[in-house]
Amino acid sequence: MNCRAYCSIIKILTMRKRTSTPSTSIIVTTYNRPDALRLSLESMLRQTVAPDEIIVADDGSTGDTRAVVEALAGASSIPVLHVWQEDRGFRLSAIRNRAIARASGDYILQVDGDVLLGRHFVSDHLELAERGFFVCGSRVRLSPEVTRRVLSDEHFRPTLFNMPLSFAANSLRSRLLRHWMATRYGRRIDHLRGCNMAFWRDDLIRVNGFNEDLTQWGHEDGEIAFRLHFAGVGKKSLKMGGCVYHLYHPEASRSGEQRHLDELERVKQGRISRCDNGIDKYLKQ
Secondary structure: OOHHHHHHHHHHHHOOOOOOOOOEEEEEEEOOOHHHHHHHHHHHOOOOOOOOEEEEEEOOOOHHHHHHHHHHHHHOOOOEEEEEOOOOOOOHHHHHHHHHHHOOOOEEEEEEOOEEEOOOHHHHHHHHOOOOEEEEOOEEEOOHHHHHHHHHOOOOOOOOOOOOHHHHHHHOOOHHHHHHHHOOHHHOOOOOOOOEEEEEHHHHHHOOOOOOOOOOOOOHHHHHHHHHHHOOOEEEEOOOOOOEEEOOOOOOOOOOHHHHHHHHHHHHHHOOOOOOOOOHHHHOO
16 A cells, blocks of 8 residues: 555544534425335434434425325424425426525435435435535435335335345445545536435525526436536535435436536536526525
C-alpha cells in the first residue's frame, strides 16, 4: 500500500462530521400503488436513525392511498404529511416541488413509493451530507417473483440470497469504502437514480427546484443534477450503504422521452442553473 492510499484510509477512519447533523425530510413520490407505498413507509419507520418527517408526494392517487397514509401517520411518532395534487397526467416534477416547498427539513432524502429502504438508509446518507454537494444512492432491482413475495408475505425480506447477483453488491455496507468511493464515483453527473437521492433544500430552491415543463417519463433527475452542477453544487455517489430495494413494475412509456432529452441537452449546452417553471410559485403561497 502506498503512502497516499494509507493516508486516505487514516483520514476516513478518523474523520468527523463537518457540520452538525441536519434535520431531514424524506420525500416519497407515489401514484396509485398503495400496497407498495405501505411497505415503503413502514421501512422508513424502522430506520436506525429516524427522519424528522416523512412527506408523501402524491401525484393524484385515489382514496386508497390516502387511507394508507392516514393509517401510518396515526401509528407513527414521526410526522407523516400527505401532499396531494389533482390527477392531470404525469406531473412528477410538480408534486416533488410542492413537497419540497412544504418540507421543514434542511436536508431532503428523495425516494420513490415503490422502494423499501434498508435500515441504515438515513444514517448512511447523513454520513455523506456535506454543504456544497448532492448525493445519488444505489438500488437493488427486485425480480417479479421476489416482489410478489414481498407484497404478499409481511415477514419476507429481500436478502443476498434472493436478489439478482448483478445487484447483490449494492446491498453491502462498508463505512470505509463508502467514503472512499463517494467522490470517485460522483464524477459522472448523469449517473443517477432518481429513486435514491439527497439534496440540501436551499440548493434545490436556488435552482428553482424541478423543471415542471418536463411532463413525461424520464431525465428530470438528470436535468436538475446538471443545473445543480452549473450552480456550483458537486455530486457524491453513495455506494456500500444507503441502498433501496426497488419493487418490480413494468417500465413506463417512453413516448415523450426525446423532448426531455432535448431539454437536458439545452441545459448542458447553455450551462443553465435555474429553470423558469419551478418551485418558486409554491414558496409564495
